[in-house]
Amino acid sequence: xxxxxxxxxxxxxxxxxxxxxxxxxxxxxxxxxxxxxxxxxxxxxxxxxxxxxxxxxxxxxxxxxxxxxxxxxxxxxxxxxxxxxxxxxxxxxxxxxxxxxxxxxxxxxxxxxxxxxxxxxxxxxxxxxxxxxxxxxxxxxxxxxxxxxxxxxxxxxxxxxxxxxxxxxxxxxxxxxxxxxxxxxxxxxxxxxxxxxxxxxxxxxxxxxxxxxxxxxxxxxxxxxxxxxxxxxxxxxxxxxxxxxxxxxxxxxxxxxxxxxxxxxxxxxxxxxxxxxxxxxxxxxxxxxxxxxxxxxxxxxxxxxxxxxxxxxxxxxxxxxxxxxxxxxxxxxxxxxxxxxxxxxxxxxxxxxxxxxxxxxxxxxxxxxxxxxxxxxxxxxxxxxxxxxxxxxxxxxxxxxxxxxxxxxxxxxxxxxxxxxxxxxxxxxxxxxxxxxxxxxxxxxxxxxxxxxxxxxxxxxxxxxxxxxxxxxxxxxxxxxxxxxxxxxxxxxxxxxxxxxx
Ligand code: ADP
Ligand code: ADP
Ligand code: MG
Numbered sequence: 001x002x003x004x005x006x007x008x009x010x011x012x013x014x015x016x017x018x019x020x021x022x023x024x025x026x027x028x029x030x031x032x033x034x035x036x037x038x039x040x041x042x043x044x045x046x047x048x049x050x051x052x053x054x055x056x057x058x059x060x061x062x063x064x065x066x067x068x069x070x071x072x073x074x075x076x077x078x079x080x081x082x083x084x085x086x087x088x089x090x091x092x093x094x095x096x097x098x099x100x101x102x103x104x105x106x107x108x109x110x111x112x113x114x115x116x117x118x119x120x121x122x123x124x125x126x127x128x129x130x131x132x133x134x135x136x137x138x139x140x141x142x143x144x145x146x147x148x149x150x151x152x153x154x155x156x157x158x159x160x161x162x163x164x165x166x167x168x169x170x171x172x173x174x175x176x177x178x179x180x181x182x183x184x185x186x187x188x189x190x191x192x193x194x195x196x197x198x199x200x201x202x203x204x205x206x207x208x209x210x211x212x213x214x215x216x217x218x219x220x221x222x223x224x225x226x227x228x229x230x231x232x233x234x235x236x237x238x239x240x241x242x243x244x245x246x247x248x249x250x251x252x253x254x255x256x257x258x259x260x261x262x263x264x265x266x267x268x269x270x271x272x273x274x275x276x277x278x279x280x281x282x283x284x285x286x287x288x289x290x291x292x293x294x295x296x297x298x299x300x301x302x303x304x305x306x307x308x309x310x311x312x313x314x315x316x317x318x319x320x321x322x323x324x325x326x327x328x329x330x331x332x333x334x335x336x337x338x339x340x341x342x343x344x345x346x347x348x349x350x351x352x353x354x355x356x357x358x359x360x361x362x363x364x365x366x367x368x369x370x371x372x373x374x375x376x377x378x379x380x381x382x383x384x385x386x387x388x389x390x391x392x393x394x395x396x397x398x399x400x401x402x403x404x405x406x407x408x409x410x411x412x413x414x415x416x417x418x419x420x421x422x423x424x425x426x427x428x429x430x431x432x433x434x435x436x437x438x439x440x441x442x443x444x445x446x447x448x449x450x451x452x453x454x455x456x457x458x459x460x461x462x463x464x465x466x467x468x469x470x471x472x473x474x475x476x477x478x479x480x481x482x483x484x485x486x487x488x489x490x491x492x493x494x495x496x497x498x499x500x501x502x
Contacts, residue, residue, distance in 0.1 A: 001318045004078035004103045005029055010068050011083030014368045016043035019081050022310040031075050035061035040374040051075055056380045062086045065093050072102060079103035088293040089116060105317045107271045107292045114267040115290040119161040119199050125287040128266045130259045133278060133286040135201035149178055152202050158182060160189035161197035166237035168192060171203060206436045207278040208247035212260035213301050216269040217316050223326045224257045225301050232424055233437050234349060240424055241297035242336040243304045246433030247279045256285055271316050272309060303335035303391040334398040337389040338421045342377050345420045345447035351383040352414045358464050362408040365390045385411060399425050407478040420447035459484045459499035
């Protein structure tokens with residue numbers, strides 16, 4: 001890169017690891033910052049240099065802009081990559097970064113401001129002739145909001161205009177709930193997002209979440225990298241994502257990707273962004289919002305395009321034009337990502353915390369994670385442990401690969417959503433492409449294995465202790481409800497050791 005060599009990564013977890021790897025490959029020097037809870041993170045090991053932020057809560061660590069910038073100066077960083085979440089969508093922070101002479105690896109602050117708020121983005125989309133989810137955005141007068149809500153009808157969603165990550169969204173079932181929910185939404189929006197603005201949207205009962213990855217540059221060029229389907233969600237948060245989307249026909253794909261590109265042009269957008277839509281079974285589509293950052297699910301786009309999105313972010317921030325013209329961006333096969341969370345799906349997705357005694361991920365597929373043998377999962381950050389990502393020639397094969405990969409994934413002794421992810425992959429509706437954004441919340445799937453935590457721990461500890469002895473003969477292992485299979489061979493014969501719960 002011409003403008004920078006030392007890149008401070010103002011983030012944590014798997015995304016810090018992910019960004020550090022591309023930085024190193026490009027000859028850059030990744031600098032990591034870490035809170036006390038994160039001192040054993042893999043990110044610290046991937047860094048050229050790592051600086052202690054201190055603190056644990058994000059407010060006293062990763063989103064303390066003064067502290068982050070002090071370390072940027074101290075470490076003689078030239079550039080700052082914000083990753084996703086945390087400070088990534090904060091245009092005031094981006095402005096400070098630039099003013100203090102660092103290169104900001106992200107969209108220009110003006111472009112961020114043009115689309116950051118869900119209400120402004122919808123207005124911009126309407127002006128650009130893009131269909132938006134029916135609803136209301138505008139003056140915040142309480143009686144006007146109530147009147148508009150009645151016009152829209154129930155159920156409807158109240159959203160914080162500044163919200164994100166599935167937070168700040170409330171579903172209102174009937175008029176009787178409206179007033180109290182508007183008030184609760186308002187105070188939550190002020191407290192969580194520092195901005196009380198609310199928007200209203202008709203609740204679309206059946207829809208796929210389809211989003212388009214775009215990139216823009218200073219010269220005004222905008223290209224897209226096709227779509228991702230993120231319809232498998234729990235509580236408005238994505239857990240399985242894929243590319244391409246089975247909800248699109250070639251004509252619809254053309255329309256939706258063009259809409260995304262024209263919105264980005266209207267916003268004079270630079271660097272990476274994602275334009276989100278809902279697509280109904282009747283093939284109507286509605287713009288929802290734009291995310292001005294790298295997306296958690298960007299790997300599926302990388303696997304179908306063969307491109308490194310973080311590399312593109314660096315190159316564009318360095319002043320290059322978009323590295324490939326639209327026609328040179330091509331798509332191959334099918335990719336699916338599953339987000340492994342330390343949470344208990346049977347207990348309202350309650351996050352799980354504690355020390356990880358043992359973890360194993362499959363070798364054959366891409367796994368983005370940040371675990372080390374000393375990893376402790378705390379309640380300070382979100383509970384995502386890893387992303388397991390497969391690529392295959394078609395969707396059916398990709399589903400098979402991912403199921404297999406999940407069978408070979410183990411984090412002991414924390415309860416995870418692994419079994420739920422497997423159940424979704426096996427679900428008829430998922431296989432048919434009719435798994436909508438609310439399907440999981442509406443009809444919860446059986447998610448616990450019969451396998452008890454204590455048993456799983458015991459079997460795996462036994463296995464990891466005897467592993468050295470078994471290793472030369474080891475072919476593989478997999479977990480099933482109530483059993484763990486370890487397959488060994490002496491070169492002639494194959495034998496499977498079964499640890500069965502009794
Ligand atoms: P994606 O939109 O890429 O699927 P998520 O919606 O899960 O990703 O959000 C990415 C990360 O950023 C998560 O850690 C989420 O908690 C966080 N996040 C996103 N937007 C916000 C926001 N406005 N406020 C707080 N956290 C956010
Ligand atoms: P966030 O900033 O939290 O990602 P979004 O506006 O993207 O907020 O909404 C999050 C998710 O909620 C969407 O991916 C979609 O599944 C669901 N959702 C949002 N708006 C609607 C709507 N009008 N009708 C039905 N589902 C919706
Ligand atoms: Mg969204």
